[in-house]
Amino acid sequence: MLAQAAEAVPPVRPHAAVAYEQKLDGHRMLVFTPDGPGGRVLLQTRRGNLVQGAFPDLVAAAEQLPHGLVLDGEVLVWDPEAGALSFEGLQRRAAARARTAPALAARLPAYYMAFDILQQDGTELLTLPQRERRRRLEVLFAARALTAPWTLCPMTTDVATAREWLESWTDVSGVEGLVVKSLTGRYTPGYRGWTKVKRRDTTEAIIGAITGTLTHPQLLILGRHDTTGRLRTVGRTVTLRPDQARQVAEHLTAAGPGHPWAGAKFAAAWGRRDVLDLTVVRPDLVAEISADRAVDHGVFRHPVRFTRLRLDVGVDDVARFGEGLPSLDDE
Structure with a gap:
């Protein structure tokens, strides 16, 4: 599912249920875990390319995740020397070949910030409202006690907090703005049903x-x-x-x-x-x-x-x- 750009945080309509998530400067990625033992973890870019060979650290960390799961989110790369997120480092990671990827992963570790869950226990969740998908994602992180590289995207339903994020959190390297989502909306692939606001x-x-x-x-x-x-x-x-x-x-x-x-x-x-x-x-x-x-x-x-x-x-x-x-x- 895609987002339409906007200049400012949209006004909240009466009785509308809206969520605001932080937008980070990464690459969009789906994570697929196998349906059962012996299967492969797949990492898919927005363009449909499979890139698990370039991110062996995320593939290994997927052992923390249950089978039959599909997550939507952003892959990010941390540069320890700079002490900040690095888009250039992410570009290098994404272009790495399988033989050089492990060494590069050791220097520039990848993290995955999940903001949606599209399948759970092999059951597709696209028709569920955003509110329910978010609840299931939060339960997954809590029940599995997920740790790095898995991170839950910050979310709020308070517009004042969202505006504060847009003004203050975007001073932090790698934080670009907000994504605004209807809590009653379904997940519709290819449809620009979300709104992104960059500072x-x-x-x-x-x-x-x-x-x-x-x-x-x-x-x-x-x-x-x-x-x-x-x-x-x-x-x-x-x-x-x-x-x-x-x-x-x-x-x-x-x-x-x-x-x-x-x-x-x-x-x-x-x-x-x-x-x-x-x-x-x-x-x-x-x-x-x-x-x-x-x-x-x-x-x-x-x-x-x-x-x-x-x-x-x-x-x-x-x-x-x-x-x-x-x-x-x-x-």
Whole structure:
């Protein structure tokens, strides 16, 4: 079952029964335990790929689980050296081959945060309401005294607590926002019946290149200076609205000789190999942007949203590369 993105926590309708769960920055995964002795534990990604070979630690820990079980949740990876959840580490784990996976698992252990139970004792539970599925999931964790790597996703029915989570808990690395679910709803595969709300912060970046033309820019390629003064890319925007494109076009200037990104290639999306057709511009314009908290080594993993030009801010006033996401409200 999938979630539809929303900008804010939806208002609670009278007499509606709603649950709020924390959304973590992991990979969606189903866990299947065998129906009986001698069967295999299966780990399936959202795209349907079987990846149990890449996560031998989760397969071994499935001995704690009963037969005939299917769980839905997120797989996460902890980096002991950084003392934080690591999406980059998760990517490495997911791509590991069977012969290298055990050593990688020892350095970057995986954890599984369960938020739904789809089958129990071989009986499918999809038609049960969310409230009953959650109750059964909680009973499973309590009765089995499940410990790491198995974790129960935090959930509340109090909207005030949920809003506090969105504002405060998202300061913790790896916590992105909330998923809102109807407690009376069934589990419908492929249907966007849940709502996801990510925390977004406002910050600034330097416009270093565009797609499209100087008179009709489409995307902005953004950068920040590192401590040596080199302009480093931090991400790109979503497609500009016509009014935004006109605003930016009025101030764009073609790049002169020696632009730091001349001849560089930029991927069309995080983790993809296809590249954008760029036009470099003079890096003297500052854009105010809205971004979620998925940041890897100073780079926004998802496209950001252009808010406006900051003609009152110079490029030297922009945060340095890797300094995080300072809010304009904190200035």
